[in-house]
Amino acid sequence: MIGSLSLDQLRVLVTIADTGSFSATGRELRRVQSAISQSVATLENMQGVQLFDRSGHRPRLTDIGRVLAAQARLVLASASQFEAIAASTHAGIEPELALAIDPLVPTAPLIESLRALRETFTHLTVTFSTEGLGGAERRIRSGDAALALCLLLPAVPNDIAAFPLLAVGLTPVVSAQHPLALLDRAVTRADLEQFVQLVLSDPVDPDGPNYGLAGGALWRFADLGRRLDFLLAGFGWCRMPEHLIVDHIAAGRLVPLKLALELTRSPSIVTIYAAHMENRQLGVAGRWLLDDLTTRLSA
Incomplete structure (x- = not known):
């Protein structure tokens, strides 16, 4: 009974x-x-x-x-x-905190902030999803996530509250074995159009807005890690976040490309935002996480 x-x-x-x-x-x-x-x-x-x-x-x-x-x-x-x-x-603490994370967000400070969040709010349920480009914004719009760490391109929408967290530098690179790595001069658009460009793309809307395209053929990736694998294998060139390639450049596996002036108009720095819908305010734990991330990333 x-x-x-x-x-x-x-x-x-x-x-x-x-x-x-x-x-x-x-x-x-x-x-x-x-x-x-x-x-x-x-x-x-x-x-x-x-x-x-x-x-x-x-x-x-x-x-x-x-x-x-x-x-x-x-x-x-x-x-x-x-x-x-x-x-x-x-006491005002939300029963659950759902997060959606863009692939360009650096992993190390995020892990430390989530560890500190768990120690501070021991009974808080946290759900976490890594999204393809554009996916994190869709998550907060649908209500499936309370907080997104993401890019907002081309500009911050009016109905989203966004807080700049980090500027991420994008460096054009190729494998050391790629023909572009052997050019002893600035790379022109005509040079790039001969080769595949490895593009980080929105898997839901691959034909949506794209930035910095200059390759003759585009290979689209939703996963940043898989794109890095293909880059190292010599299949094409792309702009990569500096924190992901610094060791590969130091080891000689990747070579930075010097771009001709005509190609420097594409953004070399993008901003990672913490974002939520204007009409859905963060709870106590969400605000705490936002403050902690801001502190860690500013350091």
């Missing part, structure tokens, strides 16, 4: 399993031993099972008693989480 089962009975069962005796459980829970014995007897009668072997000097859990004590721990932990979430919400 479940209807009459109480958390108090489960707490008694778990405490006996931990302390090893009814008398120690009475002291732990500040009750007389007879009340503990009655609670166990009631629980056994309700469930139709024997939880303890009482034939020895000290009660021992039966096989079914051990299994049910383990289940009782899970139920008590879940009930504790239930109460903690309710208390946090009463």
Whole structure:
């Protein structure tokens, strides 16, 4: 029977399993031993099972008693989480924080901020999704995410509250084995048009706005890591975030391209924003995360 089962009975069962005796459980829970014995007897009668072997000097859990004590721990932990979430919400902390992250966002400071968030708001449920280009903005518009860390191109929309977090430099690069790496001069548009350009693209709207296109053929990628793999393999050229390629350049695997003046109009720096909808304000934890990220990235 479940209807009459109480958390108090489960707490008694778990405490006996931990302390090893009814008398120690009475002291732990500040009750007389007879009340503990009655609670166990009631629980056994309700469930139709024997939880303890009482034939020895000290009660021992039966096989079914051990299994049910383990289940009782899970139920008590879940009930504790239930109460903690309710208390946090009463204090103004959102019950869940959903994040959507653009592929250009640097990983290291994000990990540190999320670790600090978990330590500060121990009962907060955080959901996390890495999106292709344009996906993070769609998430906050649909309400599936409260906070997005993303690019907003060509400009910040009027209905989005956006806070600049970081300027990311984009460097045109090729594999050291690529023909463009062998040119001993500035690269022109005519040079680039002979080769494949590896483009980070919106997987939902690949024919939407594009920036900095100069290749004769475009290979489109939703995943920044996979694009880097193809870049290193020599399949084409592209503009990459500096923090992802500095080690490859130092090791000689990638070579920066010096662009002719005609190609320098394309943006070499893009801004990562923290963004949410104007009509959906962040909760306490969301604002805390935004402040923490701002502090870490400014350093």
